[in-house]
Amino acid sequence: MPDLLLQDSYRTGEPLLRVTALWHYPIKSTLGEAVPRLDLDERGAVGDRLYAIADAAGKLGSGKTTERFTRIDNLLALSAKIKTGTVQVVFPDGREINIGSDDLGDELSGFLGQPVTLKREQAIPHHDDSAVHLLLSSELDGLQTLLPDAVIDPRRFRANMLLQTPAGMTGGDLVDTVLALGSVRLQVTHKTERCRMVTLAQEDFGYDPRVLRTIVQEFDVDFGIYAKVLKPGSVQVGDAVDMAPGPRTDFRGNALGI
Template sequence: MAHVHALTLYPIKGCAGVAVDRAELTPAGPAGDRLFAVVGVDGSTQWQGELPRLALVRGRVLREGAELELSAPGAGELVLTVVTGGATRPVAVEKWPDTGIDQGDEAAAWLSEVVGKPVRLVREPDRAARAAAGTDPTAVHVLSLSSADDLNARIAERGGNPVALERFRPNVVVSGWPEPCTEDRAERMAVGGAELGFGELAVRCAVTLVDQDEGVRAGPEPLRTLATYRRGPDGVVFGLKAAVLRPGTIAVGDDVTITGWR
């Protein structure tokens, strides 16, 4: 029997994850996941491939979304009152409506100091509206322990060092599937009180080369080894991006049952 081994939310897109015991899945993904983003002064999304120090920034949503705590090694903590209305600024953030709610100069100054570049922190304008608009086919990222273990065994055979699961930034980690990459073949699966459906295989980029603890690029693994057996027409693929077919609460330890195969 397969189970939910771990759950992780990423309150700030491109930054460190926060482990949780349970999560509410909505049609737009886990509640609070990637609700904020770091953008350049031109509104472009900042990502770890160019700014690996983003991996050091951790955001925690407090007081049911009223506050956001920012922290990073050596930079201390900053607690912000979340701005949910008012003026927006043009941004280019995937799945957002080309605008974001700026979270103020104090947040911008703190983040800019940590990552070493002028940036702004913005919030998605209306997550509820996006959730109501329809199912996002790539709302939840699923990866299995067997897939990660198989990859690290292959890396070791090539003389490399294993890579941490965190480099792949999954929301749901599944244990108990004996066959690596079982998630590739899952058309539908029941997870706790929710149901997920196949969206697409996750195409991997330079973010996987970033050491998530140090905030530095440390390649060439895992992309070098993944390219030997996981190369698809769109690039190297590893893990599943899934749609939320039935919203609900999931928790660590919940059963994961595949109800339909591709």
């Protein structure tokens, strides 16, 4: 499918893919903010998930429990944003507390009902998986068709970028392609495996277990794509996306010698 789409793009002179939304998440597993521009380096979006909320054992708060992460409920009731060059934690009552405040640890612990601290990333990235996470409008539309009365809001999926894509395009169609958008070059490495985070309530939409159940049944649990940064730069909402074949990669984006 990618080769056919490339041919169609060359014939019409119009980009088939375009950036329609961008987000970053200064604190892992909390709400982030929509932004008009993202700067990217080899790590991913600059400042994205640079901080995480850690429990008393040092495990990072998340919507799931793994070797590195621990489930902490109500993280999505908090949000984080960049204001005057620093990260602010926003509580549901509207209070904003700078991450440098001596009061932040106590406020977070009281809100979450357990002792927690804010932890800056060290040697191991805070990302669940890869550097950059992208959504496809065509997959969102397909899921909405399957769940017509559900709120299929892109914010459920906590991506960095939403791409406007042709009807019927799937994440698998873009794996192993190179995307040129703004001054950035990304290599799509693999599809995004989903977990219960996509079912959780956020701000103005509620908990809906059907979302994950349908993704498992109809999309084989994958929804969206991951990419690594080949060329750092910046991307803005509205940028056209050029697509070209890239080297075949393994699951983690390493080139295969075949």
